[in-house]
Amino acid sequence: MKKVYIETMGCQMNKSDTERMLGMLSHFGYEETKEPKQADLLMINTCSIRQLSEDKAFSAIGTWGKWKKEALAAGENSKNRTNIKIGFCGCVAQQKANEIFKRAPYVDFVLGTHKIYALPEIIKKINNDERVCECTETNATEDNLAKEYNIERVKGVNAWIPITEGCNNFCTYCIVPYTRGRERSRLPEIIIKEAQDALNAGFKEITLLGQNVDSYGKDLGDGTYRLAQLLKDLNNLAGKFRIRFVTSYPTDITDELIQTAVELDKVCEYFHIPMQSGSSAVLKAMNRRYDRETYAKIVEKVRKMVPDVTITSDFIAGFPGETEEQFEETLTAIDEFELDYSNVAAYSPREKTVAAKWVDKYIPEDIKDIRFQRLNDKVKENCLKSNLKYVGRDMEVLVESFYEHKGKMINSGKTRNFKTVHIPCEKDLTGEFVNVKISGAKTWYLKGEII
Known part of the structure; x- marks a missing residue:
């Protein structure tokens, strides 16, 4: 049986795409390996949000290209594979397309975000020594979406299910609308069937994905079937399992959605609400449709309505034109809104975005790095503060993994509130729900003892 290795970079949407590609490849006689040197097919699923991610992607395939050259040179006398294939996928592929062949001539195929469903046909072609680039932007029809998603899911605990693709917001720093396209919602019946199939296969958690998940359904029919109704329909599926949804755009979080999340027993007490900056002036420059005061009201409402809720966020350090005072506002926001965890990143200019053109406003790298580190330190401080609140409490954990650490066997999982x-x-105990007493807290995790 041939082996495939896929290195995945970036967001949950990419992880979902990888999961789907592995499922499709299983029908072509490929099994996944975690060791790239054992693979007949090497694929990288790229992220274009930051330049560093793009650079890492090209560095990785550069190493693979050397392996391929060495294997070809060794020929029949080699005990290694002599026909290694390399695929470059994801958002950088969608952005760069045929340019990738020029930069990395050892790549056999380039697959963008709009054409994942074409992977089986691509495999046939590269096995006949054709080179393939599938990166054209399409307004995917439901037929294509159905074809893309009707695949065998790789077994696990958490099933990632995209419900929307693309984004219409055009934040000035973000390349997503250019790599994922305009916002499109999948039909509810397709999503519900995929969720039921995952549950039938033994999955215990369904995570609904979208760049802006709360806008689900705006483009479907008369626009009345929205995320709240989808959650209700999924909650009605039989069995014990959990439901999550990410990522939420702040001003698209409605009272109906919050109340629905409270009332449905399978929907978890978790909201990921990116703020990006604590400064209203910077938010305006980012083309975010809210200010600090508006964000504060949204978070306050969620905390008031959802008991024990965990709220996480995203922030950018060193956005063009950001002053020291405006950066300080971001630090105070993390404290003021009691954010349990935040993803942080230093600003990275991306091709085609508006902010990338503001070269005269770029923050010097040394200052940007200092702000990034200060932001990280603030996040760590608040993570520990948040975790300490749970010491001594009894909580339900869904176990996701089992491994050895310093001579002890550890089960690791998530509470309902993430x-x-x-x-x-x-x-x-992987895949089981267990009740534990929280015995300790570290920055990034809690310690628990089975009750």
Whole structure:
């Protein structure tokens, strides 16, 4: 059986795409390997949000290209594979397309975000030594979407299910509308069937994905079937399982959605609400449709309506034109809104975006790096503060993995409100719901003992 290795970079949407590609490849006789040197097919699923991610992608395939050249040179006398294939996929592929062949001539195929469903046909072609680039932007029809998603899911605990693709917001720093296209919602019946199939296969958690998940359904029919109704329909599926949804655009979070999340027993107490900056002036420059005061009201409402909720966020350090005072506003926002965790990044100019043109406003790299580190330190401080609140409490954990650490066997999983818990236990409990007492707290996780 041939082996495939896929290196995945970036967001949950990319992880979902990888999961789907692995499912499609299984029908072509490929099994996944975690060791790239064992693979007949090497693929990288790229992220274009930041330049660093793009650079890492080209560095990785550069190494693979050397392996391919060495294997070809060794020929029949080699014990290694002599016909390694390399695929470059994801957002950078969608952005760069045929340019990738010029930069990396050893790549066999380039696959953009709009054509994942074409992977089986691509495999046929590269096995006949054709080079393929599938990166044209399409307004995907439901037929194509159905074809893309009707695949075998790789077994696991959490099933990532895209419900929207693309984004219409055009934040001045973000390349997503250019790589993922305009916002498109999948039909609810397709989503519900995919969720039911995942549950039938033993998955215990469904995570609904979208660059702006709360706008789901705006483009479907008369626009009345929205995320709240989808959650209700999914909640009605039989069995014990959890439901999450990410990512939420702040001003698209409605009272109806919050109340629905409270009332449905399978929907978890977790909201990921990116703020990006604590400064209203910077938010305006970013083309975010809210200010600090508006964000504060949204977070306050979610906390008031959803008991025990975890709220996480995203922030950018060193956005063009950001002053020291405006950066300080971001630090105070993390404290003021009691954010449990935040993803942080230093600003990275991306081709085609508006902010990339503001060269005269770029923050010097040394200052940007300092702000990034200060932001990280603030996030760590608040993570520990948040985790300490749970010491001594009894909580339900869905176990996601089982591994050895310093001579002890550990089960690791998540609470309903997305807290990671490490549980010492010799028995593999992956996929099971267990009740634990929280015995300790670290910056990034809780310690638990089975009750």
